[in-house]
Amino acid sequence: MSKQPHILVVEDDREISALVARYLRTNECRVSLAANGRELDRLLDGAKVDLIVLDLMLPGEDGLSLCKRLRARSPVPIIMLTAKSDEVDRILGLEMGADDYMPKPFNPRELLARIRAVLRRAAGTTAEPTANGARMLTFVGWQIDRLLREVRNPAGARVALTDAEFGLLQAFCDRPQRVLSRDQLLELTQGRTAAAFERSVDILVSRLRRKIEPDPQDPSIIKTVRSGGYLFTPAVETA
Structure with a gap:
């Protein structure tokens, strides 16, 4: 990518957020961390974010509510994280406007691949040229x-x-x-x-x-x- 994408990770588990941040930073990403909705709002008010990694289970306002609220204000790409294997949670996250989801536990390498794929889509680039190249x-x-x-x-x-x-x-x-x-x-x-x-x-x-x-x-x-x-x-x- 031409510039370091700014990734906002919203996760209240400090071990997970530290692991994700460390891995993403070693792979040319800028990373900000938030543990809840209040910190998320504060960071979004002060900086441009290219993608949000949003945990489903958060203290206070949960990830589904935050996702719905984010969608009302911005098209910023969102990848939901869920510790639950229940398909209902994945469906709800996508219905609220998430672009992708990942169940926990996950491999940071796979998360990075998902982030890059979503950012490519956001930039309008794909691995395969489209059938119609007109603007x-x-x-x-x-x-x-x-x-x-x-x-x-x-x-x-x-x-x-x-x-x-x-x-x-x-x-x-x-x-x-x-x-x-x-x-x-x-x-x-x-x-x-x-x-x-x-x-x-x-x-x-x-x-x-x-x-x-x-x-x-x-x-x-x-x-x-x-x-x-x-x-x-x-x-x-x-x-």
Whole structure:
């Protein structure tokens, strides 16, 4: 990466936070630490952060509440950490707007790989070139600026998408009117660092539908294909 990314680790276990900070710093990351929501808010008010590693179980305001609150103010990428193996916690974290998740215990090397993958997506770079290299795309009145990573609705208003949501929309726009399986979408949006958790694709599709569908309960842009995956129905044109 061209500059050291600033990673904010929100974790109340001092041993874990120290281990993560030490490993990330030896791998060319700037690291700030917070043990709770108050410290998180103070650090965000005083510095630009490129990515947040957020523990689910925190004293006071928990990680899910913090994730939801962060999403209301910023599209900053978030990786959730959870000590629970229950799939419900992972689903809730993704529904609150997290870009990725990791169960504890975890290998710091894998966390670094996840961080780098999420930051690449946030920067608009992927390991594989997209099928359509045009900067500006349009579909049914919507407009996408890949360089600025901006999406505007048919009325011209900017619609805020998280990096994960933007990456999914871009994957669909590069392959319109084709059925894409959940495995394909995982590979296209999260790459080889993705865990085998197909529900994460469904949750991300649901989040994107709430932002771009005229009626998210009866979607017409992103159709579900039974036993197949998803179909992005509109034609996509370069602008």
